[in-house]
Amino acid sequence: GGTTAAGGSASSSASSGGSLTVFAAASLTATFTELGHDFEAAHPGSKVNFNFGGSSDLVSQLQNGAPADVFASADQANMTKATSAGLAAGTPQIFATNVLEIAVPPSNPAGIHTFQDLTKPGVRLVVCAQQVPCGSATQKAAKAAGLTLKPVSEEQSVTDVLGKVISGDADAGLVYVTDVKGAGGKVSGVTFPGSSSAVNSYPIAALKASKNASLAQEFVDFVRGSQGQKVLGDAGFGAP
Amino acid sequence: MPASAHPERRGYSGLPRWIYIPATLGVLFVLVPLVGMLARVDWLNFIPLITSDSSLAALRLSLETALASTAACLVLGVPMALVLARGPVRGRRWLRALVLLPLVLPPVVGGLALLYTFGRLGLVGRWLDVVGVQLAFTTLAVVMAQTFVSLPFLVVSLEGALRTAGGRYEAIAATLGATPTHVFWRVTLPLVVPGLASGLVLSFARSLGEFGATLTFAGSLEGVTRTLPLEVYLQREVDPDAAVALALVLVVVAAVVVGVAYGRRLAGAVSA
Amino acid sequence: MPASAHPERRGYSGLPRWIYIPATLGVLFVLVPLVGMLARVDWLNFIPLITSDSSLAALRLSLETALASTAACLVLGVPMALVLARGPVRGRRWLRALVLLPLVLPPVVGGLALLYTFGRLGLVGRWLDVVGVQLAFTTLAVVMAQTFVSLPFLVVSLEGALRTAGGRYEAIAATLGATPTHVFWRVTLPLVVPGLASGLVLSFARSLGEFGATLTFAGSLEGVTRTLPLEVYLQREVDPDAAVALALVLVVVAAVVVGVAYGRRLAGAVSA
């Protein structure tokens, strides 16, 4: 029965008129899950299924024929891959932005208060690797501040950075504002002025392969609409 | 050997005493992190999470797919192990090396390989697509991904057991008129039950914990392809401690399934 | 049994013919995706990538840490397997269940568990911190993470082999005056060479492919903690096909290491 399960969820959506498959970056898990419920409430009879994963994973899957209606990426590079592969219907649109913040353990053992403090000797700093969006943002911020960071680890994702700070093994980490917010009291954030020089944008697009193009577009609009923006804003995301 | 495969209760088991030192260290090395995890979990807060619909759906899916892929490993892996251990010598080393490859492949890459092969545009997938069969992003894809990563575990550990067991009983059975098929079912399989049990436990566990290949090849759709490890991964985006609590559920369930199957039935088959 | 552990070239090996059908299917299931991968790789473009400094550093680190953690598995795992297979019966089932747990733990959660334990604020780590030892972000942490996930593979497969081999030769050796330690080195270990080889191959492979626990516990810094699987993951963010090419390097290197060690030396020790 497995063959029809997912294929069916996409193909049957046209006939039932209510089912959507949204491919979204893993960092959007919390917000999009909430948005999904809201969307279903606003569109009775509709059902939103999410496939969360790394943005690059999702693009690979789409390129290999994954049945999906909407793609929300955590960065523009991956969305560009999707558009150049001709997967998107229309131009992708930015629905949220995010800026970096320094995350430190609540006790702030290394006494980090400015961006400069990150380069103090003995500070165990953890950042994202440059290959991932938060890493390239980190590089931009460091460049803007004219500093060379000496991290003890260049992590694969913000979640990994955050994990090291929460566990106390890192004295500081560079993550997004939303991540600090999402971590509750487990870390404290230290904002720095240069963060605005490296803004990360989140694009979203309905997909060509969608069997339910109108509902897909409605979802895109919903995310970019006021209700969507409120949820995203509450989580700490900036407006597009 | 098999005659006394299970050490007799009253018999002699001469373990050097010092062996308990590294053994205890090893057990502690495994145990302490688990305790460390347990210590971090605030159960009261997490019980709702653990019993949420999505968690239960993921757990169910995990158990079902892990059982299915263990069955697939059994069906494909036992013959592979037999051919490796006893088949014609020519090319055995190459065959073994091939079978080991998925073992070292980072799971995500394994998932990509499956996607390149069974995806809609893949080597095999494009032909399947023609007849209307799509594998990727279905529950079947989860089973395939799990089987792909788990199969070598069964094959390698069973091959070791088969070689240790040797083929003398099979030869005697043949002289009693038993066809190779009869020998296979009535002699070979029962004799390697401990090795087979090990292999099945390994592949069940590997399937249950499988994450990377599943995510890449099957995606992460609730109720269809989002197994518990994927749920844990997503949960970690939200709250790492909650993810740990969820993972513990996986661990407990696995321990129960494995403990019951391995401890009683399989191991008992020989010692009884 | 061991007397004829290795099927004689001229001897009888009665495999049912139909067994080649599932065996072939199994081999194809493993092989075709690998071919699918190979077909995707544009070698000319990727040779510079594969021979880049960061790739080579990652490869070196991977091999070193995988060997180190395999050694750690050997030192801790062989005693654990022995105690499980032959030790006092009481509590054996619980011990076995415990040892199996890391097997089902999604690797990332395993990494978290290690972090919670050996991290600066962890159960053990806070005491280590007092004496100035910090494990996180060191190569040692990589080895620990790999050992944590690989250890059960060695233990489980070796335990199966030990049970299949039984303890009769050990008993005879003891009556000839050999202390348990002498018996361990001169009888038990040589007798389970095939099972030990399987176990080592499994844990080496698992270590080599290890990603989640390493990333979570040890971090990812070129030359220190970024093993090849981590490098593959990063590469994937940029170009999945390049990541596949890099993963193939891992696979080839692993096949060579394993093929040489397993095919010749270890398996040969018994058949020769």
Next chain:
Amino acid sequence: MSFRLEAAIGERGFDTAFEVHDGETVAVLGPNGAGKSTLFALAAGLLRADSGRAVLDGRILFDDRAWVPPHARGVALLAQEPLLFPHLNVVENVAFGPRAGGASRHDARGAAERWLGEVDALALADRRPAQLSGGQAQRVAIARALAAVPQLLLLDEPFAALDVAAAPALRRLLRRVLAKRTAVIITHEALDAHMLADRVVVLEGGRVVEEGPTAELLERPRSRFAAGLAGLNFLQGRTTAPGRLRVEGLGDVFGVERPEADAALAGEDAVAVFRPADVSIYRPSEVPHGSPRNAWRAIVEELEPRGPQVRVHAATPRATIVADLTPAAAAELDLGPGSAVVLVAKAAAVAVYSA
């Protein structure tokens, strides 16, 4: 170096007290499943008794509290199967004991080669056990057990699988070697007991049923098993007069008291023992009369060729008695299964003594 063991294992119905004196060689005989190998496993420490104790040369090997592990007992065991270590070649197998005892590699090899020479297996030194024939493996196993130089040597059917040339040679070797050692040997052959053992212990159903100096026990067996081993006919009954035995179903059996044996008092349990060669067979119509003799009606069960003779098994109401005849005599009598015959044994050939 005396050895004493008392032990019981309920599960196997084993309950035996057993003793070997310093320098003595004891043969343990008994039917299959009597508990002979169990006795050895207990002495060697491969099995734990439910209760009991064993003492070797003043050292307690086990009792209710203590338990000395096998390697520290100074007891070497040649098991019923050769169990050569499959991963070592022949000479390494034999050198295992000396090496374990702390000998240098060179000395151990020297000792191994010496013992291999003794069992005529030096030519096999470099082979793997898998490349040996059954008898070759058995010889190597004997060499391995002897090379261990234990305080107490236990040999479980050492001559099994040996050919007719090797067995006598090894018997002579053991005779030489065991003369200086304290040893126990399990065997199914009276000849082994005769040649090697000072004393014989007969086990049956986990218990000692008979024991004594070898020659005495095999000449005057008091159990059916020992009589069978010595190749003698055996009848049990009660004495009615000196040299006379009432056997149920056969009536009075006439024999002679052996002067050196214990005289049986009237009414006592006693046995009558006689050789198959001393039994003659007649047609029922042709039974001769004369000197005191026993004559029993019987039905021939079976004829067995035995080298130059024929062995006739004949069933009396009480027991099967065997008689050895020349083939000519058997042919003349026209014997076959079912023939009714009379068995005659001269009283002078029947030994009667108390059981």
Next chain:
Amino acid sequence: MSFRLEAAIGERGFDTAFEVHDGETVAVLGPNGAGKSTLFALAAGLLRADSGRAVLDGRILFDDRAWVPPHARGVALLAQEPLLFPHLNVVENVAFGPRAGGASRHDARGAAERWLGEVDALALADRRPAQLSGGQAQRVAIARALAAVPQLLLLDEPFAALDVAAAPALRRLLRRVLAKRTAVIITHEALDAHMLADRVVVLEGGRVVEEGPTAELLERPRSRFAAGLAGLNFLQGRTTAPGRLRVEGLGDVFGVERPEADAALAGEDAVAVFRPADVSIYRPSEVPHGSPRNAWRAIVEELEPRGPQVRVHAATPRATIVADLTPAAAAELDLGPGSAVVLVAKAAAVAVYSA
């Protein structure tokens, strides 16, 4: 159901042609490592020959091109070790053959119980092989081989490990069963050959050195091995006159030609064979004169107690000759290793025939 095999395996120095006629039982004898088990493995299909062929009842089992797998040969093998399936209990072990042959569960169990009864092991039916003694396991293995009802039955030392009561009973059972079957039996005991075999084949070093009807071969052995098996002294030489043999180192040996044996022509290779009981021993100073007799100077090597007799091994310049004496005679002569003696054998007791 005749069977014929010719095969060579270079690695084992095996090169033998072998035949069994329909319904015949052949005993294969030979020293350890002679190739007896190898012969069986070839016939059963557990080993491949370098070259050769085997035919059973007109069917080719193997030749240069064809190769029938073991299960399709109709050849059952009782191996030298019992090798009971450890995961099956005793009755399931014995039922294995019938089940494999397609019998219903019920029928197979019935057959198994019948055969277990025949070998007196029915009481063990529910045990696991690990819970059996050596002899019990051997009996079950015999039952398992017999229950398979093959066209050709191969028994490798079936009586090893059996006790003195069980061995004769099983010998009689096999005598009954084999009378109707085509079978080959490997043994180290002349008695087995006498009782069970129509014909004897002696293997040595992978080759057939002697073969013939059992009684004839064991009474007039032509190989040292067969003579040893029959318990006879054996000298090889060349005839110089009828009944006279020149043996290097011993000079002329006087004997008699057996009327039924092949007369040896002068100058031909021939053998002299005589029983140990027919050899007397004298002090060198006391050698009697009289009827035609042989007298050889010799040095005593060893004395062996053999039940009621003493066996003396004495080395002549040519060969070791054994003599059986009463203990009294041995004591009177004051024999011990190293004693110089003269061995005397009456010519009438020495059989001379062509080799």
